[in-house]
Amino acid sequence: MIIIMNRPTDRQIERIMAKLAQKGIETYQLKSGGKTIIAVTDHTAVEHAELFERMPGVEKVVAVSKPFKLASREFRREDTQVAVKNVIFGAKEIPVIAGPCAVESYEQLHQTAIAVKQAGARMLRGGAYKPRTSPYSFQGLEKEGLEILQAVGRETGLPVITEVTDTRAVELVADYADMLQIGARNMQNFALLKEVAQIKKPVLLKRGVSATVEEWLMAAEYIMVGGNEAVVLCERGIRSFETYTRNTLDLSVVPLIKHLSHFPIIVDPSHGTGKWRLVGPMAKAAVAAGADGLLIEVHPWPEDALSDGPQSLTPANFNQLMQELADIAQAVGRNI
Amino acid sequence: MIIIMNRPTDRQIERIMAKLAQKGIETYQLKSGGKTIIAVTDHTAVEHAELFERMPGVEKVVAVSKPFKLASREFRREDTQVAVKNVIFGAKEIPVIAGPCAVESYEQLHQTAIAVKQAGARMLRGGAYKPRTSPYSFQGLEKEGLEILQAVGRETGLPVITEVTDTRAVELVADYADMLQIGARNMQNFALLKEVAQIKKPVLLKRGVSATVEEWLMAAEYIMVGGNEAVVLCERGIRSFETYTRNTLDLSVVPLIKHLSHFPIIVDPSHGTGKWRLVGPMAKAAVAAGADGLLIEVHPWPEDALSDGPQSLTPANFNQLMQELADIAQAVGRNI
Amino acid sequence: MIIIMNRPTDRQIERIMAKLAQKGIETYQLKSGGKTIIAVTDHTAVEHAELFERMPGVEKVVAVSKPFKLASREFRREDTQVAVKNVIFGAKEIPVIAGPCAVESYEQLHQTAIAVKQAGARMLRGGAYKPRTSPYSFQGLEKEGLEILQAVGRETGLPVITEVTDTRAVELVADYADMLQIGARNMQNFALLKEVAQIKKPVLLKRGVSATVEEWLMAAEYIMVGGNEAVVLCERGIRSFETYTRNTLDLSVVPLIKHLSHFPIIVDPSHGTGKWRLVGPMAKAAVAAGADGLLIEVHPWPEDALSDGPQSLTPANFNQLMQELADIAQAVGRNI
């Protein structure tokens, strides 16, 4: 931490130094051109940074260390690999998770699962608890949805992932799913993060719609600190001023996360764009940028979907896309 | 709902019409300049809008009705008044809620409460469960914080408000607090909204950091549909590209909410700016814009605060501000 | 400037030090916890900051000094007052500039000018060169508009302001107008800034729709460095994700600019909201926040306006608003 003071009085400097001394933090001081710069060596100091901002004479406090520790590349040099049964995220092969936004019926999910498996998907997704902007929209089949998901997963041999939205449901969802999804709206639901930190299932942590990369990695830190290291990050679009697309898919976080952290990162081009026409090109772009996986919405009859129809691919669209993705993967030295 | 089709084939129009008929929705059709426009009378149609966006030939689907019903000004013409014990939000008097970001100790809260009451505050705030970006930051005193809050509230005669962040804690928090706060990060925590809808305590619903006005009113709709009509909205700043301020306080929502909805709306200039120097001017601006209340952070020793020190006023700052606010309130025909 | 290096090699440190020495910049070095921190005293160093970011071993470069000098409060402690004929910005009285978005005809402008003057406006606005998103929209009357503006200004005794959008037109516009407006779209049209810096007329510098406060003050710096100190800043709304309002009016910049700079700042609630219903409340809020003036669109027949009808007040609306503003101004110790 560096504390920059602008033309401070001696008394103001003394108060800062006393407070630092009281916390047992070692400091270095430097005066130049009206500014007094106090550098602090303690790595935990970042948590105290805001205290100093309010003190008289202080102009700015700058963090030197990054606020995430366990999630950082410095903490672990090699890439973390996360296994969901036989599917590995963070390895040479790029797994594709596919399925409908919401589980609507056994028939719908089963038909989708057969189709996406045939096309090369390695995991099945399907929401049982749906966070919806409107209380009048379909909220998911809840427990029945979990049962369908588990059954279809077993029949097809595809590991399954579904979203958990309530601390009280974590145990239940973990009983049925092979991987738990924390949705964008819950990325900073810290009670929920602490709860999934304590189960023994891998977690897919979606980026909040207006979360900075730092806040996202801090959310991952919550899970890791709580005891669960099996975290996969998922970029799914951020909120910008543009309205043609539902969200703005920020693919630059793929190489950025790889630089800052050791966690695998996958991309959801379906929510990321909200338009099925854009899903294919952005899926290919994600793989070219280095993504460790994809999460793609597929619905057998998108125009009858109970949620997110406009962004779902048909099984035929998906099948074609998987072939195109194989070529891109190969071009970056990986496979799908 | 209006469905706009661009040079559709007869078959494409037929499919749309069939799907609408199947839902029992009456329609009107209009062709002009290559476009076919299908207008739909049913007010529940907005929930189905996304289904049609994916259908062949459809260019755009436009909602005619607003998605919020019970929260809308059309549903209730007169202003809703929300009572928290003897404090009324939405009346001529403008209540100010004051107190520290987090309850840190009995002494800290008690000293603050005495001071803010003397200065004219009508309610006391203090967080017991703190949502913090970092797992290493102070997370609140939890149950002990609730006990301190209740005790100090009783001693000073100030109704108390505190945040609830977990569905499992709603009942407990409701036992101690007179009003429950849903924080910005939980505005779309729908499980939590459904839970507070079922208690008999008023709710302060903060706007999410990247929530549109429509999403915010839909969150209020969740609470009202669930049976709790005692909702007060709170603007606390949105996320923009500007970094000098912690958030961008969007005061235009004050008159906008009054136009669209019947709920009272208050403003939190402390989180809204993140800088204590800006709190006073923005509090005055909020009252001038028509706000029904204020939520202001006050800490006896801001530079020792365990959270949000830089945005807290001292009791002396707060006292002066209250006098200035009285003049503004009078200028808009109200009082504080 | 502070250069933070992460576990640098000796060679990497040497290269940084050599480059600094070569620029004749004095440095201080500090090692702690794997980080090497190099602090630099030279105030011009901020211009070189980006050079160092690319050098091996460098993690981050932090500016200590603010990039604006002449525009800063440190450069000039007292408030700058800008006179446009007999109208002063930055004094106790708060001048209101009113008039139509675009000059459409002598009759339209004359009728507006008479009305707004009677209501208490001190200056007249009207666009002759209109920057319009669409090439098919009305682009302004150009020279004819300037002539009408000047004529009506002389007849009513109101100083006039109009926008200049092209370096080639600066001289011409300055011949007709008493104050030149740089619009939001041209805030970083540096060629234009350099040109208005050389004329002897005051400049109203609107904030760009996605400009940070720092970028805005740097634009003012361009004008001041070029020789023109008569700059008035104008907040007119920034671009956010919200779509109910045309822009998000960021009133927190009013106290923020007063803290960082010595220039007067006024507010344009018409463009800032895009909705006439919100103009009044936000104008009152701006005055309460400490604004030094207002810029308000008034049109005698808003529904026939050739541009920006939906955000224009009628003369009757404006007249009522001016009375309400007088009360707010008094409440903050000023007058209108």
Added chain:
Amino acid sequence: MIIIMNRPTDRQIERIMAKLAQKGIETYQLKSGGKTIIAVTDHTAVEHAELFERMPGVEKVVAVSKPFKLASREFRREDTQVAVKNVIFGAKEIPVIAGPCAVESYEQLHQTAIAVKQAGARMLRGGAYKPRTSPYSFQGLEKEGLEILQAVGRETGLPVITEVTDTRAVELVADYADMLQIGARNMQNFALLKEVAQIKKPVLLKRGVSATVEEWLMAAEYIMVGGNEAVVLCERGIRSFETYTRNTLDLSVVPLIKHLSHFPIIVDPSHGTGKWRLVGPMAKAAVAAGADGLLIEVHPWPEDALSDGPQSLTPANFNQLMQELADIAQAVGRNI
């Protein structure tokens, strides 16, 4: 255009109809559930939309037609190809434009040009007039920069592109450059757009930092309406809340522009990320998404660059990237 009225009086409807009739616009009317919907057939009606928004009883005005005409895919079904000497944008081959941000000296540009040509670049970039946030930053070599650029272009046989920032300089720049760049800050400098519309050189139109896709295409419409059809669009990152990257590169516009328009679109990952480490991955992603070209900053000694050093590749980085790009291009059926 569709005008939606909420519980209008007969008089309010009459006034709307009268105003439409006066403009000779044919209408269709529809009443349902308290709403009156007036649909309008005239395609020029979009320009009048804002007039109706202010009229009593009107709730919302929805555009049916897109505001851009000549720039739209409907206007021209086939892809437009833009030739800059022997380099074609919009064909199977994907041209890469490379070079330094600013022309600093003959030696710097010559050395860069030789290197990028060898690596496979097809065009040379280099700024002579630099729009810089700070008046104290290097502003470009101006005319001398143009002369160096032209000379090096001739020697290496690479067509050259440079930015024009002032209407008065358009002719001069067009004398030296093979393609003119309109930078992000000038995307809505309409005077400049009108000027480049009248020259006979192709134009690279960068997206404004907070421009919607619609505003961007309207800027292209200005150039096309003015008589110049040789427009290439360039995505270079938008402004979001994220601060790790300089901008947020919005690659979804690549397939979106191809859907909405006929113009070629290229991507600038250097400005789009501001970090050289991210340039390679995002360049590959852009090609995978379907981009028709790339604009990449290369500097022989990035740490000595007078502008934008941190985002520049070295010639060695660039050479390696070009080889990787060739594989991606092949995977999407194209070549570099």
